[in-house]
Amino acid sequence: MLKGKMVIGQSGGPTAVINQSLVGAVLAARKEEAITGILGARHGIAGIMKEDFVDLTTQSVEQLETVAQTPAAALGSVRLKPGRAECERVFEAFKKNDVRYFFYIGGNDSAETAHIISEMAKEANYDFCTVHIPKTIDNDLRVTDHCPGFASAARFVALAFMGDDRDSNALPGVKINVVMGRHAGFLTAAAALARQAEGDGPHLIYLPERVFDVEQFKVDVRRVVGEFGRCVVAVSEGVSDADGNPIASSGERDSHGNVQLSGTGALGDCLSAHVKDAFKGEGVRVRADTFGYLQRSFPTIVSPIDAKEAREVGTFGVKHAVSGAGNGSVAIRRVSSVPYASEYFMTELANVAKETTHVADEYINAEGNDVTSAWLDYIRPLVGDLPEIGRL
Amino acid sequence: MLKGKMVIGQSGGPTAVINQSLVGAVLAARKEEAITGILGARHGIAGIMKEDFVDLTTQSVEQLETVAQTPAAALGSVRLKPGRAECERVFEAFKKNDVRYFFYIGGNDSAETAHIISEMAKEANYDFCTVHIPKTIDNDLRVTDHCPGFASAARFVALAFMGDDRDSNALPGVKINVVMGRHAGFLTAAAALARQAEGDGPHLIYLPERVFDVEQFKVDVRRVVGEFGRCVVAVSEGVSDADGNPIASSGERDSHGNVQLSGTGALGDCLSAHVKDAFKGEGVRVRADTFGYLQRSFPTIVSPIDAKEAREVGTFGVKHAVSGAGNGSVAIRRVSSVPYASEYFMTELANVAKETTHVADEYINAEGNDVTSAWLDYIRPLVGDLPEIGRL
Numbered sequence: 001m002l003k004g005k006m007v008i009g010q011s012g013g014p015t016a017v018i019n020q021s022l023v024g025a026v027l028a029a030r031k032e033e034a035i036t037g038i039l040g041a042r043h044g045i046a047g048i049m050k051e052d053f054v055d056l057t058t059q060s061v062e063q064l065e066t067v068a069q070t071p072a073a074a075l076g077s078v079r080l081k082p083g084r085a086e087c088e089r090v091f092e093a094f095k096k097n098d099v100r101y102f103f104y105i106g107g108n109d110s111a112e113t114a115h116i117i118s119e120m121a122k123e124a125n126y127d128f129c130t131v132h133i134p135k136t137i138d139n140d141l142r143v144t145d146h147c148p149g150f151a152s153a154a155r156f157v158a159l160a161f162m163g164d165d166r167d168s169n170a171l172p173g174v175k176i177n178v179v180m181g182r183h184a185g186f187l188t189a190a191a192a193l194a195r196q197a198e199g200d201g202p203h204l205i206y207l208p209e210r211v212f213d214v215e216q217f218k219v220d221v222r223r224v225v226g227e228f229g230r231c232v233v234a235v236s237e238g239v240s241d242a243d244g245n246p247i248a249s250s251g252e253r254d255s256h257g258n259v260q261l262s263g264t265g266a267l268g269d270c271l272s273a274h275v276k277d278a279f280k281g282e283g284v285r286v287r288a289d290t291f292g293y294l295q296r297s298f299p300t301i302v303s304p305i306d307a308k309e310a311r312e313v314g315t316f317g318v319k320h321a322v323s324g325a326g327n328g329s330v331a332i333r334r335v336s337s338v339p340y341a342s343e344y345f346m347t348e349l350a351n352v353a354k355e356t357t358h359v360a361d362e363y364i365n366a367e368g369n370d371v372t373s374a375w376l377d378y379i380r381p382l383v384g385d386l387p388e389i390g391r392l
Numbered sequence: 393m394l395k396g397k398m399v400i401g402q403s404g405g406p407t408a409v410i411n412q413s414l415v416g417a418v419l420a421a422r423k424e425e426a427i428t429g430i431l432g433a434r435h436g437i438a439g440i441m442k443e444d445f446v447d448l449t450t451q452s453v454e455q456l457e458t459v460a461q462t463p464a465a466a467l468g469s470v471r472l473k474p475g476r477a478e479c480e481r482v483f484e485a486f487k488k489n490d491v492r493y494f495f496y497i498g499g500n501d502s503a504e505t506a507h508i509i510s511e512m513a514k515e516a517n518y519d520f521c522t523v524h525i526p527k528t529i530d531n532d533l534r535v536t537d538h539c540p541g542f543a544s545a546a547r548f549v550a551l552a553f554m555g556d557d558r559d560s561n562a563l564p565g566v567k568i569n570v571v572m573g574r575h576a577g578f579l580t581a582a583a584a585l586a587r588q589a590e591g592d593g594p595h596l597i598y599l600p601e602r603v604f605d606v607e608q609f610k611v612d613v614r615r616v617v618g619e620f621g622r623c624v625v626a627v628s629e630g631v632s633d634a635d636g637n638p639i640a641s642s643g644e645r646d647s648h649g650n651v652q653l654s655g656t657g658a659l660g661d662c663l664s665a666h667v668k669d670a671f672k673g674e675g676v677r678v679r680a681d682t683f684g685y686l687q688r689s690f691p692t693i694v695s696p697i698d699a700k701e702a703r704e705v706g707t708f709g710v711k712h713a714v715s716g717a718g719n720g721s722v723a724i725r726r727v728s729s730v731p732y733a734s735e736y737f738m739t740e741l742a743n744v745a746k747e748t749t750h751v752a753d754e755y756i757n758a759e760g761n762d763v764t765s766a767w768l769d770y771i772r773p774l775v776g777d778l779p780e781i782g783r784l
Contacts, residue, residue: 292679
């Protein structure tokens with residue numbers, strides 16, 4: 001039995017349930033003889049390099065359960081995508097502290113980090129086990145049916161559109177809502193759950209999986225306004241033109257070289273200007289909102305299934321690690337949609353690292369401006385019951 | 393006893409509980425012999441002028457209760473601020489349909505409309521009773537302690553800041569959140585409820601009641617970043633410079649001649665650019681979100697006290713009207729803050745029409761960049777229990 005300390009860290013964008021995974025792993029680890037100490041890394045690998053650890057062996061279960069209910073990484077997160085040099089510093093810190101288990105809660109970049117470190121341990125003949133615990137509101141990890149964190153963000157988006165569509169129904173006009181998702185449109189597609197009756201919005205849904213044509217967009221909006229006297233639009237922040245250029249951006253780039261899309265109203269304002277121009281002189285009210293960071297860390301807006309699964313991927317990861325079955329990434333297999341049932345399994349780190357996935361073609365309509373019923377079948381069981389819309 | 397039909401309408405920006413007032417009034421009216429028919433006006437006075445009514449005597453209580461739980465005006469709303477000509481058309485429609493009671497759910501413009509029509513009825517010796525039922529997320533009506541709709545929007549803002557502050561704590565930087573409120577900062581001030589411990593954001597709160605000085609803002613942000621390594625800012629969409637000019641706007645004006653502030657990310661992006669400039673080369677991450685329309689119509693984010701009071705101002709208004717005590721606007725008197733208790737009373741329509749109120753000086757700190765503890769004493773009982781933030 002591999003015996004030693006474990007380090008657990010959180011990485012990337014926060015979710016509403018990322019602390020469920022942390023608490024699930026910590027509570028499971030406390031029961032394992034193989035794990036001689038539980039170190040929480042402050043701000044992921046940035047903290048590990050500085051040996052900035054929190055001892056997670058002593059907190060009361062009550063305190064941890066409160067943490068589990070709190071959105072956004074309680075240990076702190078990090079956006080650093082490490083190179084080999086950083087990973088070596090992490091590995092040195094592990095060796096120095098007799099760390100034998102590493103659990104990294106995050107997206108594909110975190111899986112990649114875990115993978116690099118696991119390869120280093122292998123080369124150094126250092127007995128070591130690394131497990132990646134999946135987390136991302138983007139839902140873009142490969143292998144797994146869906147990602148913990150996604151369904152709660154999707155629930156926020158569905159509720160937001162449900163309320164905003166009633167708002168638009170009360171005060172008609174064109175309303176454009178920009179949803180997170182640079183390359184994958186899963187979260188934007190969740191807006192479709194807001195519809196309960198004929199004529200409910202969102203009336204148009206644009207994902208980054210399809211080229212965004214501003215002229216076609218204006219044609220689409222005009223058609224919907226003609227039919228319903230109003231139009232609610234869901235659009236991914238990452239929509240791009242035929243050349244792959246973002247439709248609008250602030251021009252700033254982050255440390256990954258990505259153009260800043262979140263934390264700015266640029267795309268919403270740009271699309272709003274296009275629609276205002278198209279309806280010039282027709283007295284059509286046009287507004288745009290950008291949902292922004294609220295989507296990923298709103299307290300109380302949590303999918304019960306998401307909270308449960310986020311907890312259980314943490315627990316499962318620890319049990320797998322101490323079983324001696326080796327490195328890997330926890331994944332979710334859907335056993336049944338109605339009634340919903342899932343189970344967990346492990347996949348190779350390399351299967352999850354680097355590449356991501358996208359909304360499947362079968363989930364997008366032919367015109368590229370809506371989702372299909374197959375998409376609703378996929379997502380509906382994940383987000384939990386939604387309130388019924390009352391009408392007169 | 394004044395006997396005849398009643399018309400009820402909803403006006404202005406939607407709230408999460410505006411339909412509670414509608415349902416409260418309708419269910420109360422169904423019990424009153426004096427009321428011979430209940431007509432719901434589609435889109436407020438715009439519908440009345442066209443005699444576009446929904447019969448509200450036949451819906452099941454179950455259907456109405458579902459409507460009560462649904463955000464945004466179920467009858468449709470209107471932004472029209474009527475002149476005398478429009479009010480005359482409304483009055484004609486009332487006479488034609490033997491309408492003797494008019495209930496208008498809305499803000500100060502709605503009270504003004506009700507007041508004009510009540511004066512016309514008096515001049516024409518037409519037996520008639522008009523009651524204004526208060527509603528506004530802005531909380532800016534005079535006389536009443538607070539306005540139905542405000543506390544639920546305040547709850548949304550408090551929760552949003554609570555989650556976003558955890559997000560900022562996990563991935564530090566400067567985060568600017570723009571909150572609704574053109575002239576009154578009540579909703580922005582509600583952000584302070586997100587704080588549970590030393591160092592929690594929002595760290596700075598700017599209301600339209602004080603001049604916004606961009607240079608001082610940058611100094612404030614730098615001080616907070618120096619102290620906490622990050623800074624979360626709450627700022628009202630309506631903040632203006634010493635000359636009364638909005639700090640940023642899209643330039644568009646609405647039908648009231650107001651510059652468009654909501655439904656655009658312009659202010660957030662403008663302040664974000666100022667802060668980025670101030671921290672140039674220092675690697676500080678700066679983001680801005682504009683909460684937008686989600687604040688006023690998010691399903692499930694409802695203050696229980698707000699829902700109860702919104703229902704009861706509707707009921708109270710009807711009971712007052714049929715009692716023969718004359719026109720008026722329903723107001724809330726706070727009897728006690730701890731434990732919270734309130735009661736209802738009537739005030740003259742003229743006391744609520746036209747002028748609005750603002751955040752009192754005692755609720756704003758001397759520097760004009762935060763609220764006081766007196767403000768928290770005022771607002772805390774209204775929004776309902778907030779979740780506890782878990783920490784490691």
